[in-house]
Amino acid sequence: MSHASPVSPLAPKTTPDVGPVAGVRFATAEAGIRYKGRTDVLLVEMDEGTSVAGVFTRSKCPSAPVEWCRDNLAGGRARALVVNSGNANAFTGQKGREATALTAKIAARALGCAEGEIFLASTGVIGEPLDATKYDGVLEETATRLAPLPWIDPARAIMTTDTFPKLATASATIDGVKVRIAGIAKGAGMIAPDMATMLSFVFTDAAIAAPALQALLSRGVVDSFNAVTVDGDTSTSDTLMMFATGAAGAPMVADPKDARLAGFRRALKGVLADLAEQVARDGEGARKLVKIHVTGAVSKRSARRIAMSIANSPLVKTAVAGEDANWGRIVMAVGKAGEPAERDLLTISFGDIRVAHKGARDPDYDEAETSAYMKNEVIDITVDIGLGRGSDRVMTCDLTKEYIAINGDYRS
Amino acid sequence: MSHASPVSPLAPKTTPDVGPVAGVRFATAEAGIRYKGRTDVLLVEMDEGTSVAGVFTRSKCPSAPVEWCRDNLAGGRARALVVNSGNANAFTGQKGREATALTAKIAARALGCAEGEIFLASTGVIGEPLDATKYDGVLEETATRLAPLPWIDPARAIMTTDTFPKLATASATIDGVKVRIAGIAKGAGMIAPDMATMLSFVFTDAAIAAPALQALLSRGVVDSFNAVTVDGDTSTSDTLMMFATGAAGAPMVADPKDARLAGFRRALKGVLADLAEQVARDGEGARKLVKIHVTGAVSKRSARRIAMSIANSPLVKTAVAGEDANWGRIVMAVGKAGEPAERDLLTISFGDIRVAHKGARDPDYDEAETSAYMKNEVIDITVDIGLGRGSDRVMTCDLTKEYIAINGDYRS
Known part of the structure; x- marks a missing residue:
């Protein structure tokens, strides 16, 4: 971590002004996962009934949090997302599975929800056990500070060697009701000894059933994140998740091809493309x-x-x-x-x-x-x-x- | 060509002493293909009855010389090899095919053999027409200086940004008769604007029928050259050819599995592995x-x-x-x-x-x-x-x- 790289010359000239997404609140904290004195954990709470979708690394050696999320995705419901930097909890075997279970247990207790509604992502060193007991007390305290703004905070909290925070937003109407989409991403980062990891989280207050949300996300990733490469290397931890709280009051949509989603699909496509381009613009050492x-x-x-x-x-x-x-x-x-x-x-x-x-x-x-x-x-x-x-x-x-x-x- | 790189720290400490291979003679010349005042063409003449085998790039956009060699390999016979640096004669369309035909015509006239017995390889700039009229007179003069030694000359003549010449040798007995193998290679080289190109030529005075020679070479390349990568990029011009003159007086062998070839197969494997390792040791910028x-x-x-x-x-x-x-x-x-x-x-x-x-x-x-x-x-x-x-x-x-x-x- 000897590099304090200047901001990429390819960084967007302005940071988008991202408004609140109904049903989504967040806060960041210092849990001391690897380093002292820096923000290393993001907690996002979402309203009850939030549906969830996810797309993960194709690596045959995925991290423990990736396996945790894949397992819980079947439930289709999310109440919280916990992201840490400093330790990827990858190639950590049984200890890694224990760490994800403990993290989810602490988060569920702090928010009063089921462990199966907690989603996790980690980025950082590989092969070192993650000491999840460090979350004890920290997540409870963090849960007292949850707020819908400002989005720059979670965008910054998940950065590693990213040289700028990555945010994108869009809105659409579903059956006449305005819904919002907010997304954050981190790109090629490194915490020695580690590797590039791509994480991205997209939130909307639209009401979309989990299978439909998954279809929209799986289709959306093809020409956005899957069409970006920095060095051809695939992380053990690559994670893109989307959460739909339904709190905007728009009608629940269960069919991804529903005509009422036309504007939403366009808006989502724009947000994913924007975030993916920002990842390419912040490729390690990139000048063009x-x-x-x-x-x-x-x-x-x-x-x-x-x-x-x-x-x-x-x-x-x-x-x-x-x-x-x-x-x-x-x-x-x-x-x-x-x-x-x-x-x-x-x-x-x-x-x-x-x-x-x-x-x-x-x-x-x-x-x-x-x-x-x-x-x-x-x-x-x-x-x-x-x-x-x-x-x-x-x-x-x-x-x-x-x-x-x-x-x-x-x-x- | 602004780089005069020092010799790779991974270069072999000594250059092998390669003896003559009966039936093989060579000379180098300055044809002025791209630059003046440097050796840029190698002519190798082989005895009548020499059999030939070749393995070429898998690129869907191969160079004109690669296509020329593939076409002539069916004949199974070789009398000469002409290699130039400075121009790869790749992505040159119809002009490229005309240049290979003219080169072969000039070489065949100089040596008094058929054009179908001439094999060609080129390395250098892509997309520029190769002016083969420059060979006119040059190859005739070169043919007057053919000699069986020293092998360092052809090894140097095919270098581009290689930092050391690559040679390997071995001997074996076939039915009690000693036969020799000599090989040369060039690795990751660049002549702006160009790319890495691997060329290697192996000569033996054993008598091995062309189909058997091809089988030995195709099998030998799997764990030698095909097991080496510098940057994962595949040249339009990668070429490995093998020539067997039969001039050592050993009996003609037509079956690659013939028990009399046991020692020869081992020796060939050693030469190919040695040359391939030298290519990896001279990877562009390599320190390890x-x-x-x-x-x-x-x-x-x-x-x-x-x-x-x-x-x-x-x-x-x-x-x-x-x-x-x-x-x-x-x-x-x-x-x-x-x-x-x-x-x-x-x-x-x-x-x-x-x-x-x-x-x-x-x-x-x-x-x-x-x-x-x-x-x-x-x-x-x-x-x-x-x-x-x-x-x-x-x-x-x-x-x-x-x-x-x-x-x-x-x-x-």
Whole structure:
């Protein structure tokens, strides 16, 4: 933790003004999980009857809190969320399961609810037992300070090496009743010795039944968080959860395809996309945001794989860091994706500048113009495969020496 | 090309003394393909009746020379190999095919053989047409200087940003007759704007029919070159070819499983493993060689995928660069491989030090001892999955700021 990184140059210029979400109150505290004298726990309380949905890491070695949440998701009900930093409670075996059970027990007692309605997330060091007895007394005290504002507090409480707090908000009407959505996220963070972990929590006062909420969230994640990569590494703890309190007074909706949800679906999509882009903008060491558009693939799935092959290529990412419109490396990354592609049909553009067309360098492409484009903070790379109608877009950031410094240099 | 990198600290301490391989002669020249005043072409002539085998990039966008070689491999016969640096002749469309045809025509005329017996490889800039007329006269003159020694010349001629020439040799007896194997390789090289390209050529004076040679090579590559990764990026031009002149006078062998080949198979395996390790030792910016051993997986294929997931993880590679025995990142990489694995069965060791066992930190592991181990130049990481009997080993190098500098900084 020797790095006090300056705020990412890609940080949004303003922090959104997020209003209260009816039925949601929160407070933060210092539990001393790993370090003394810093906020390391977030407690969020939600009204009775809140429904819950979640999407978690695909890792075969998930953390204990991820397993806890997966187990409790079946109940469909949530009363509280407890998030800590400093310890990921991952690869901690039986002790890890005991720690999640104890955390939930203390939180349930503090709020007077069932343990199965408590959801948990942890980020921090891996493999160290989490001493959940530290929550004893702390969560009770925290529960006396719950308030609906300001949202910047929970956004800050879950940061690790994030250089800015990530918030997004939107509203919609359901059957004429206004509902609000508020979301927070943390991105690539590190507490030595640890790894990048993505956590995001979205709250709404709409009334949506748990299975419908899960369908909306599972669909929403595909083109938002699942379309972002910083380094291709998957955390043991990645967690996106959504809570719907129903406290806005809108009618309960049980079908995710209900026409009354049209505006809500759009609003949710916007919040998830906003948060996901903020995660990419705060990638460790990032100096440039890179949007990779693939068109003309044989399917969306194929386009996604090609786009991810480009987005995860260290050679492409270092070229962007060097402000080099290195389309040869794009060809390489398309070639290694293992998806249908033919060299002689490829078209590659940086921004609006077509640099390669039909299997060869575009004779009209202007090196000076391209070099000027690469100095931008946001770089759009478009690859047309020329085979079909499948398209997709993913986001990543460049790979800089600062990434190495953050992840490799702290043993001085 | 602004980097004159010092020799990798991982370079072998001595260069092997490689003797002549009967039936193989070579010379190098300056054809001015991209730069003036440097050796950029290698011509190797082989005796009539030489059989040939090859293994090439799996890229869907292979270079024109790769396509040329694939086409001619069916003939099974080789008389010459022409390798150039400075231009990869990749993503060059119809012009690229014309350039390979013209190169082969000039070489065939110079040596008095058929164009279908000429094999080609190129490394360098992508997307620029290769002006093969530059070979006119050059290859004829080069053909007048062919000699069986010294092997350091061809090894140096194919280097780009390699920091040391890569050679390996071995001998064996076939039916009592001594045969020799000599191999050269180039690793992660870059000629701006370009990418890593692996080229390797192995020569023997044994007499082995082309289909048998192909079987030996295809089998040999699995645990040598295919088990090495520098950055997970696959070149459009990766090429490994093997030539058997038959000039040692050993009997012709047509069955790759022939018992008389037992010693030869071992010798070939040694040469391929040696060259592959040298490529890993010269990974761009490498300061440490990392050997990743996976045991207890459900199959060798599963073990390979898990090992590659670890070897290609930027977080694991930066941790090794930082001399940090960060087994949490190993857990992460096992988890993201998508292969059968259970957290509570995993055992992880650095060298002989067991740091994690059965899903949790090993209580006996000594942090100071582990930190001392991580200062070594060669790091062995062993992961036991605890599920089956599949095992595998791959090699990689650490990820340092110098990698970023080599691949991102040259636009000053």
